[in-house]
Amino acid sequence: MEKKENDLSKLYPTDLLVTGFDIIFFWVARMVLMGMYNTGLEPFKTVYIHGLIRDRFGEKMSKTKGNVVDPLDMIAKYGADALRFGLAVQTVPGSDIKFNEKRIEGYKHFANKIWNASRYVITNLPEGFKVKDPLQTTLKPEDQWILYRLNETIKEVRKGLDSFDFSKSAQALYQFFWDEYCDWYIEFSKERVYKGEEKEKESALNTLVYVLDKAIKLLHPFMPFITEEIWSYLPTKDKKSVSFSSYPKPKEEFEAFKDQAWRVEFVKEIISDIRNFRNVLEIPPSKKLTAYYSTKEARELLETFKGLILKLARLETLEETQSRPENTLVIPFKGGEIYISVKDTINVEEVRQTQLRKREKLLRELQRVEAKLNNPKFVERAPKHIVEKEKAIYEEIKLELQKVENILKLLES
Incomplete structure (x- = not known):
């Protein structure tokens, strides 16, 4: 008793x-x-x-309807981490979850991304590598940027967890790890990791390890299995399990990097605009482009980060000019313009005519789908999955049409 x-x-x-x-x-x-x-x-x-987990059409799951999803099947197919993260991302306060297997498959790719990024960092650490606080190394602007962004992500994740907004926390982690750490910072750091001098390599490797360590801890409640495995290989491991380590907190020293973070964000926009230019005009990455810029406000920034811009935007040259050279297309940015030479690269008029024909075809198809969806008899009588399919087609056509309009706008420059 x-x-x-x-x-x-x-x-x-x-x-x-x-x-x-x-x-x-x-x-x-x-x-x-x-x-x-x-x-x-x-x-x-x-x-x-x-909320409740419903099927992808928002219907309640039941054996009678045959729309029940067995979580064990999903785990066997995509892994427990992908399933956990996929459900967390969709757990919006006050809303039910429309379970979509495609989204779980997408988060399996995220798990692969985490694994590959971690392997890149760990396999590039030299034998006998001694971990240093990044603040004790000679940091480059891109190092300061990722440390500042890590700090902001920690704040956002903790805020989401404290308010039970798990979707907000999961989305912040996804965006930070995939977009900022993998797609940008790892690419920024590769030149120093592979070819840098001792001090350059030291700051890059210690920043990579520091951010990875914090990211793994932040991700652990959402994806416990893969993070535990990666943690066992990290040189920062100081506990038997990542579960016993302290959850990351924002670091006051990183707040001082806000100005450098803004500068790197500006450079990212320039690189993204040039990459988008390539994608839109279907110029292969192997083709290096000649570029010019005209600006007063951003000259110092472009010259400081010219090496990164040349490498990541796949440019042969990037030189200042007072007037627009012939045979170039314009990419505007805040405070100036970039001119990309298309001589011997594309036939502007030929591409323009192709896109005009494509636009006409898409507009006809859009009109056909709109007529269907605006017909009350079709919406009421057709099976729900058919209506949903037509809605998806409608959105795809609109997206393709927007791409064509962007190409035509670019060619008009």
Whole structure:
């Protein structure tokens, strides 16, 4: 009897109850009433009410309808981490989850990205590598940028977790790790990792390791299995398990990097605009382009980061000019313009005519789909999956049409 009383005093009341909205009255309210009646204490301080997981059309899952998804099948196909992260991303307060297997498949690719990025960092560490705080190394602007962005991500993730907005936290981690760490910072650092002098390599490697260590800890509640495995190989490992390590907190020293972060964001936009120019006109990455710029405000920035711009935008040259050279197309940016030479690269008029024909075809197809979706009889009588398919086609056509308009606008320059 004494043991039961000790257990009750130790375990009751609790802090949090997690439940679905469909049993608020049948379960939650009765727990409050019975708990207070028998003990005089509220059984919990906070109730987190999540939505239901429905099928991709928003219908409630049931064996009768045959739309039940077995989580074990999803785990076998995509992994537990991908399933956990996919559900967390879609857990928006006050909303049900429309379960879409394609999204889980997408987060399997995210898990692969995490693994490959971690392997890149770990395999490039020299034998006997000694970890240093990045602040004790000679940091480049791009190092300061990623440390500042890490700091901002930590704030956003913690804010989301504290307010039970798991989707916000998961999306912040996804965007930071995939877009900023993998697609940008790793690319920024490769030249120094492979060919840099000792101090350059030291700052790059220590920043890579530091950010990876913090990112793995941030991701651990969402993707425990892959993060635990990666943690076991990191030189920063100081606990038996990543679960025992402290969850990252923002570092005040990194706030000082805000100005450098803005400068790198500006350079990223320039590189992205040139890459988009290539994609739009289907110019292969192997073809190096000749570029010019005209600006007063951003001259110092472009000259400082010229090496990175040349490498990541696949440019042969980037030189200042006072007037627009012949046979160039214009890429405007805040405070100036970049001119890309298309001589011996594309036939502007030929590409323009091709895109005009494509636009006409897309407009006809858009009109056909719009007529269907605006027909009440079709929307009411057609099977739901057919209507959804037509809506998806409509959105795809609009997206393709926007791409064509962007190409035509670019060619007009």
